Amino acid sequence: MTKNTTNETLLKELSEIDRLHHIHPSTNPKFHRDNGPKLVFKEGKGIYLYDLKGEEYIDGVSMLWNVNLGHGNKELAEAAYEQMSSIAYASAFYGYANESTARLAKKVASLTPGDLNTVFFTSGGSESNDTAFKLSRFYWELKGYKNKKKIISLRRGYHGVTVAAQRATGIEVYRNFSGSLDPNIVNAKPHLTECEQGDKNHPEYEGSIHSIIEKEGAENIAAVIMEPIQGAGGVHIPPEGYLEAVRKLCSENNIHLILDEVICGFGRTGKMFGADNWNIVPDLITFAKGITSGYSQLGGVAMTDEIGNTIAQYDGMLPHGFTYSGHPTACAVGLKNIEILERDNLVQHAVEMGEVLRQGFEYLEGKYSFFTKGRNVGLLGGFDLMRSPEENIPFEESVKAAVTLVDECFQRNLLIRPFDFEPGMNIVAVAPPLIIEKDEVEKIIAIIDDSLKALSNKI
Ligand code: PMP
Numbered sequence: 001m002t003k004n005t006t007n008e009t010l011l012k013e014l015s016e017i018d019r020l021h022h023i024h025p026s027t028n029p030k031f032h033r034d035n036g037p038k039l040v041f042k043e044g045k046g047i048y049l050y051d052l053k054g055e056e057y058i059d060g061v062s063m064l065w066n067v068n069l070g071h072g073n074k075e076l077a078e079a080a081y082e083q084m085s086s087i088a089y090a091s092a093f094y095g096y097a098n099e100s101t102a103r104l105a106k107k108v109a110s111l112t113p114g115d116l117n118t119v120f121f122t123s124g125g126s127e128s129n130d131t132a133f134k135l136s137r138f139y140w141e142l143k144g145y146k147n148k149k150k151i152i153s154l155r156r157g158y159h160g161v162t163v164a165a166q167r168a169t170g171i172e173v174y175r176n177f178s179g180s181l182d183p184n185i186v187n188a189k190p191h192l193t194e195c196e197q198g199d200k201n202h203p204e205y206e207g208s209i210h211s212i213i214e215k216e217g218a219e220n221i222a223a224v225i226m227e228p229i230q231g232a233g234g235v236h237i238p239p240e241g242y243l244e245a246v247r248k249l250c251s252e253n254n255i256h257l258i259l260d261e262v263i264c265g266f267g268r269t270g271k272m273f274g275a276d277n278w279n280i281v282p283d284l285i286t287f288a289k290g291i292t293s294g295y296s297q298l299g300g301v302a303m304t305d306e307i308g309n310t311i312a313q314y315d316g317m318l319p320h321g322f323t324y325s326g327h328p329t330a331c332a333v334g335l336k337n338i339e340i341l342e343r344d345n346l347v348q349h350a351v352e353m354g355e356v357l358r359q360g361f362e363y364l365e366g367k368y369s370f371f372t373k374g375r376n377v378g379l380l381g382g383f384d385l386m387r388s389p390e391e392n393i394p395f396e397e398s399v400k401a402a403v404t405l406v407d408e409c410f411q412r413n414l415l416i417r418p419f420d421f422e423p424g425m426n427i428v429a430v431a432p433p434l435i436i437e438k439d440e441v442e443k444i445i446a447i448i449d450d451s452l453k454a455l456s457n458k459i
Contacts, residue, residue: 004054007042011052014040044071047433047440049415060409060416060444061431065231065263065380066289069340070433076295076333076340083332092121092326101326104334108291108302111272111338114281118308121300121326125262126160128286128299129225133164134320136223136256136284139307142314148222148255152212154190156233157226159260168225171233173421188212190230191238196245209246213253223256223284224249228274231263234419234427235382237375243278256283256307262299263380266290267341267434270351270378277377283307291334293433298330346434350378356438357381357430360445368452370401370459379434385426385455394424399459402426408451414444 019036023029039051047070049057062068069076083100090098101121109117120135122128133151140148153159155170167182169175170190188209189195195208205211209224224246230236250257259282264274268290271277275285284307288299303311311318324330341347354376361374361383372389375382385401387393395401402418405428409416419427432444 007052007054011040014052046070046072047436056413058414058440058444058447059433060414061429062433063294064289065268065429065431066294068267068290068434069293069295069337069346070435073293073295073340076293076336079332079336080296080329083329087328090328091323093321098326098328100328100331100335104331105326107335107338108287108300112285112302113273113275113279115305116281116285116302117305118312119300119302121298121331122288122322123297123324123327123330124160124299125260125286125288126162126165127322128262128288128301129159129165129168129258129260130162131320132225132258132284132286132301133168133223135301135303135307135311136258138314139256139310140222142310145219145254147220149184150216150221151185152188152209152221152224152255153185154226154230155187156190156230156236157260158230158232159225159227160262171421186212186216188224190226190233191236191242193239193242193245196242196249198249210249213249213255218253218255221253221255223258225258225260225286227260227262228264228277229269229377229380231380231429232419234425235375235380235429235431237377243275243280247280247282250283258282258284258286260286262286262288263290263431266338267347267350268378268380268431270347270354272347274377291337292330293337295337296327296330296333297324298327298334341434344435350434353432353434353436353438353441354378354381356441357445360441360448364445364449364452367449368456370395370456371452376430379431379436381430382427383430385428387459395426395459397423401455401459402428404458405448405451405455408454409447412447412450414447414451416448 015036024032041049042052043050047059049059105119108119120131122131137149153168153170157170159165159168163180164182166180167185170187189207192204192208195202195205196210247257259275261273265287269277283304285302292298357376364371365374370385372386373384387395402420406416406418417429
């Protein structure tokens with residue numbers, strides 16, 4: 001049998017198994033059960049992925065904005081192998097420590113802004129956000145503030161799908177799924193700088209964080225959580241002064257600021273953390289994805305000395321933790337991932353490649369009247385598609401502009417991601433691995449260019 005025949009047979013077999021036995025996340029289950037998987041990945045190298053049909057795809061969003069070092073990195077694989085060969089798993093419960101987990105905690109502490117010097121590990125982003133809410137509330141409890149329980153999050157924010165993280169997520173379709181509720185989480189309107197600075201006459205004031213604090217009472221609020229740049233909500237960069245205003249508002253009201261750095265953290269925006277773009281220091285940072293470039297499941301919460309030292313004075317058992325909190329293999333991969341990020345100057349490289357991406361967006365904006373709001377910070381980028389940007393007229397829903405464009409890109413072997421969860425919203429995200437080179441960014445732009453041309457014939 002030739003190699004191709006083998007692959008075809010394997011593709012058929014795996015597609016059928018997957019179709020019948022696997023419910024996929026963020027996927028249409030009926031479509032999947034009726035049609036099977038969209039593709040079956042076989043291997044990856046750098047910014048490229050290969051499927052069982054032998055197609056080569058450019059991974060234009062680093063899969064789920066996480067494969068920052070690109071695919072097929074042998075150094076990360078070897079770090080996992082070495083750790084697994086020595087001690088594959090060691091619990092962090094009951095005060096048990098191991099080298100990789102301890103060293104990674106110190107490394108993360110050295111990279112986070114300000115005095116966020118203490119880390120609690122989890123296995124991913126949602127767990128990290130749930131943990132941050134608990135630790136924030138626990139801190140206030142230890143300080144004698146028994147009622148500081150509420151969490152304020154932003155509409156369009158994405159914080160994950162565990163019960164509390166789901167409720168903090170401000171995208172309705174996720175937030176309301178399956179009726180899972182945490183009544184202590186309130187969604188605020190996003191990115192209203194003047195309101196957060198205290199302008200009560202602003203037409204949008206009602207529903208701002210400032211107004212919610214006023215209504216609910218700071219004595220009932222533990223924390224505000226937000227992404228430095230909203231990712232899954234459609235790559236929204238906050239307006240000038242916004243994060244600084246929120247930082248000030250939280251400080252003045254004795255409320256923690258939690259920055260969800262699950263996407264931004266570890267170099268994605270051309271700084272080690274998203275917060276570094278605005279020189280603000282949150283009270284807690286949640287991280288995941290980029291810490292291992294997706295090679296192993298790891299997340300965590302970094303907290304200030306004030307929070308860390310207060311919790312460290314609690315003289316009882318801390319009743320929180322995951323079996324895989326600080327998994328040694330994940331931590332060994334995390335350490336190697338950060339070592340490579342630093343050794344190869346990849347955070348600075350993200351700034352340079354981000355500039356190439358920005359120029360590409362500018363070029364497309366000049367060429368297509370419906371391409372608009374091209375934006376990026378480092379290699380976290382996105383753009384909007386609108387019927388008429390000048391008149392602020394969106395595409396009719398039937399056009400499915402973002403989905404159609406992303407499909408055109410898929411047919412040209414580029415994987416990028418559409419967002420259209422609100423009426424009139426047609427946003428596309430572009431966030432390739434940080435190791436991408438100039439000619440590869442240009443290749444992505446060229447494919448989007450061709451796909452926009454195809455789209456213009458359909459609209
Ligand atoms: N926060 C942000 C900003 C995210 O983008 C995500 C995942 N896309 C999460 C939290 C949840 O992370 P996880 O899927 O690892 O639970």
